[in-house]
Amino acid sequence: MSTEYWEEEIETAPRSKLEELQLQRLKKTINLAANSPYYKEVFSQNNITKDSIQTLSDIRKIPFTTKVDMRAHYPFGLVAGDMRNDGVRIHSSSGTTGNPTVIVHSQHDIDSWANLVARCLYMVGIRKTDVFQNSSGYGMFTGGLGFQYGAERLGCLTIPAAAGNSKRQIKFINDFKTTALHAIPSYAIRLAEILQEEGIDPQSTTLKTLVIGAEPHTDEQRRKIEQLLGVKAYNSFGMTEMNGPGVAFECQNQDGMHFWEDCYFVEIIDPETGEQLPEGEIGELVLTTLDREMMPLIRYRTRDLTRIIPGKCSCGRTHLRIDRIQGRSDDMFIIKGVNIFPMQVEKILVQFPQLGSNYLITLETVDNQDEMVVEVELSNLSSDNYIDLERIRKNITRQLKDEILVTPKVKLVKKGSLPESEGKAVRVKDRRDNKS
Amino acid sequence: MSTEYWEEEIETAPRSKLEELQLQRLKKTINLAANSPYYKEVFSQNNITKDSIQTLSDIRKIPFTTKVDMRAHYPFGLVAGDMRNDGVRIHSSSGTTGNPTVIVHSQHDIDSWANLVARCLYMVGIRKTDVFQNSSGYGMFTGGLGFQYGAERLGCLTIPAAAGNSKRQIKFINDFKTTALHAIPSYAIRLAEILQEEGIDPQSTTLKTLVIGAEPHTDEQRRKIEQLLGVKAYNSFGMTEMNGPGVAFECQNQDGMHFWEDCYFVEIIDPETGEQLPEGEIGELVLTTLDREMMPLIRYRTRDLTRIIPGKCSCGRTHLRIDRIQGRSDDMFIIKGVNIFPMQVEKILVQFPQLGSNYLITLETVDNQDEMVVEVELSNLSSDNYIDLERIRKNITRQLKDEILVTPKVKLVKKGSLPESEGKAVRVKDRRDNKS
Ligand SMILES: [Zn+2]
Ligand SMILES: [Zn+2]
Numbered sequence: 001m002s003t004e005y006w007e008e009e010i011e012t013a014p015r016s017k018l019e020e021l022q023l024q025r026l027k028k029t030i031n032l033a034a035n036s037p038y039y040k041e042v043f044s045q046n047n048i049t050k051d052s053i054q055t056l057s058d059i060r061k062i063p064f065t066t067k068v069d070m071r072a073h074y075p076f077g078l079v080a081g082d083m084r085n086d087g088v089r090i091h092s093s094s095g096t097t098g099n100p101t102v103i104v105h106s107q108h109d110i111d112s113w114a115n116l117v118a119r120c121l122y123m124v125g126i127r128k129t130d131v132f133q134n135s136s137g138y139g140m141f142t143g144g145l146g147f148q149y150g151a152e153r154l155g156c157l158t159i160p161a162a163a164g165n166s167k168r169q170i171k172f173i174n175d176f177k178t179t180a181l182h183a184i185p186s187y188a189i190r191l192a193e194i195l196q197e198e199g200i201d202p203q204s205t206t207l208k209t210l211v212i213g214a215e216p217h218t219d220e221q222r223r224k225i226e227q228l229l230g231v232k233a234y235n236s237f238g239m240t241e242m243n244g245p246g247v248a249f250e251c252q253n254q255d256g257m258h259f260w261e262d263c264y265f266v267e268i269i270d271p272e273t274g275e276q277l278p279e280g281e282i283g284e285l286v287l288t289t290l291d292r293e294m295m296p297l298i299r300y301r302t303r304d305l306t307r308i309i310p311g312k313c314s315c316g317r318t319h320l321r322i323d324r325i326q327g328r329s330d331d332m333f334i335i336k337g338v339n340i341f342p343m344q345v346e347k348i349l350v351q352f353p354q355l356g357s358n359y360l361i362t363l364e365t366v367d368n369q370d371e372m373v374v375e376v377e378l379s380n381l382s383s384d385n386y387i388d389l390e391r392i393r394k395n396i397t398r399q400l401k402d403e404i405l406v407t408p409k410v411k412l413v414k415k416g417s418l419p420e421s422e423g424k425a426v427r428v429k430d431r432r433d434n435k436s
Numbered sequence: 437m438s439t440e441y442w443e444e445e446i447e448t449a450p451r452s453k454l455e456e457l458q459l460q461r462l463k464k465t466i467n468l469a470a471n472s473p474y475y476k477e478v479f480s481q482n483n484i485t486k487d488s489i490q491t492l493s494d495i496r497k498i499p500f501t502t503k504v505d506m507r508a509h510y511p512f513g514l515v516a517g518d519m520r521n522d523g524v525r526i527h528s529s530s531g532t533t534g535n536p537t538v539i540v541h542s543q544h545d546i547d548s549w550a551n552l553v554a555r556c557l558y559m560v561g562i563r564k565t566d567v568f569q570n571s572s573g574y575g576m577f578t579g580g581l582g583f584q585y586g587a588e589r590l591g592c593l594t595i596p597a598a599a600g601n602s603k604r605q606i607k608f609i610n611d612f613k614t615t616a617l618h619a620i621p622s623y624a625i626r627l628a629e630i631l632q633e634e635g636i637d638p639q640s641t642t643l644k645t646l647v648i649g650a651e652p653h654t655d656e657q658r659r660k661i662e663q664l665l666g667v668k669a670y671n672s673f674g675m676t677e678m679n680g681p682g683v684a685f686e687c688q689n690q691d692g693m694h695f696w697e698d699c700y701f702v703e704i705i706d707p708e709t710g711e712q713l714p715e716g717e718i719g720e721l722v723l724t725t726l727d728r729e730m731m732p733l734i735r736y737r738t739r740d741l742t743r744i745i746p747g748k749c750s751c752g753r754t755h756l757r758i759d760r761i762q763g764r765s766d767d768m769f770i771i772k773g774v775n776i777f778p779m780q781v782e783k784i785l786v787q788f789p790q791l792g793s794n795y796l797i798t799l800e801t802v803d804n805q806d807e808m809v810v811e812v813e814l815s816n817l818s819s820d821n822y823i824d825l826e827r828i829r830k831n832i833t834r835q836l837k838d839e840i841l842v843t844p845k846v847k848l849v850k851k852g853s854l855p856e857s858e859g860k861a862v863r864v865k866d867r868r869d870n871k872s
Pocket of ligand 2: 687688689694749750751752753
């Protein structure tokens, strides 16, 4: 494992130093934000002044900012800087309904962003001598320009292939001897398939590093990509509201994504109560920009569920690590007072080769009590032996209880007997009398 | 008209100064190029050394480089710099057949390119306070990243809208108050139509400047765009082999495109003989990069037909101006010893409102003599009066003779009687016994 750093001093800074920098930048961020119409009003309503923040935990005095707030102040209500003179780029997320969320960047913001992406790529061993191909869509989607500017900053020979046209992607890989590729996980697998179709051993290319993100995936899928293409594949976390890519990224240990705490302040909250959760517990990721000047975001509720991985990373970086995203806080349900995310259930189920991938959680009221029923389809690998099945069922039940602290009723059902889901799977049906 | 310049000293340099700079950069370029496998061989075969170039016209000692040469040395045979360490970006043209042409850039090259695009945009009055929306495709197509980097360099608030999704383009224009838009001409007209469909007066938007290029169009189309959208529309000339956009661009006089001669050496040649043509004559544009380090191109035959516009421009810029592209040299034919381009014929025909847009040139042998027949469809506006039609026919014949120095046989035919062309129109049928 490489112990080289893009910016050693900041990446390996002692926590106390890092937190000192965070506090200083948080104060500056709040001062800047106060120039935006939105935060001016929020601060005024909550009596936030520049003296309100004396320690990092004082951030809790400030209310959360949500996607709904951003849309309500579309397009520029959160812009704090002199957009007319200093704004150089707008990105927006493609809202499926209503107005998109809009982020405006200054040159400082673009430079800071490019530097963070370069830091991520360097961390996984990508160097200026690498050939970096980006199969993201470009334009407003931040995976395009975000990786483009970052890889150029690092000094890679970049190939802005953009999305689609798999045969051309493969031609570029072969002809330009691409060594590092950014792709969404499903597309990485597709490329391996096409290589095979074209009679090329997918492990024989010059590719050695893959950057995967922007799409939920399991560690099993990552391992599959690594095996298929003979590469190391690293998880990338980002979102348009936080620039795009470059927010958190795996190091070569592949054990959680380091969050760049010099540029982001991280909180994990209970999505129901808004309270801070202890390290290690799954909750909603709440983020504050610490190095964005044109449009700071404070305590932005990402709706992404994850947890902070406890302990130090052996790579030497002191910046905290988050686990892969465990789903959306919108998907959370509460049963017997416990917050549960479908991802937690799924995580257990995928470990059983006897199970298929289709499952359904049903919440019911039985004798005025909440009941949780987990139905899961058997795979082709499953036994017909009733005793075997019962043993598996009990095993699943026990493991689920360990994970979610509630004992569900587990039912193993025949393959194809649960409703097929098109697009986003509906995993939870709440049939309780009094939904909480 | 603005008399401000992005780089006054270089834009208004006396010709002698400019040519001095060109000579110095040409020598440097040839020294650099000698490091590429391709030019090393070309120079060696033609006894070109660094002493071969004493004056600018010594460039004629060096053979032309063609697209065929580039493809034959695909992908990196023309790379002169240390691509592994210093290469930061690859662009390629999407060849419809065979290998694409590939251009590799260093950081210097990207910076120089961005500066030239900024110079173009500044020339037409775009300032850092403008909101610049780019409806180009991004990725390998240079209109995307080329204008992105240039407009950011200028300090505009950029909107990397990318191609397609017209309703979203219009939403951006309205919501972000876009003042400058880059679009291909047909798409600019399409946007005006969609604005109308949505009940928005196309002249009522905040748009004031359009940058149009990448697609052949007439001055009539430009005027139509200006009128429809209530903007000024400026022609842009560029090609991937010469970076992309930023090569030549109209100033606010809209009378030819200034060619940035500090970065490009321009020749206009007879496509048949390769000889230099006098100023003002239409021929093939041949270009040499003067400020590209990773992959210089020397005497590149663009296959684009144009002419140098004689005389000085009142904007104060001393860099030569070229006329809009008159077609492709591949389309040229020779009759009675004269080089003729279909565009020359078309230019005359479009001036007659009585004519439609479909025409066909047929070359025949009659009594061992070359004959040129121009058939052109009448429009709905045409008269039924034979005397009127005969007068028009004679008028067209006379004007064509003035333009091409050959007297064609002109036939006016009914609308719809010529073969409909799908895609690229076949304008010339050569039925001569001995095609020259
Ligand atoms: Zn680590
Ligand atoms: Zn001018």
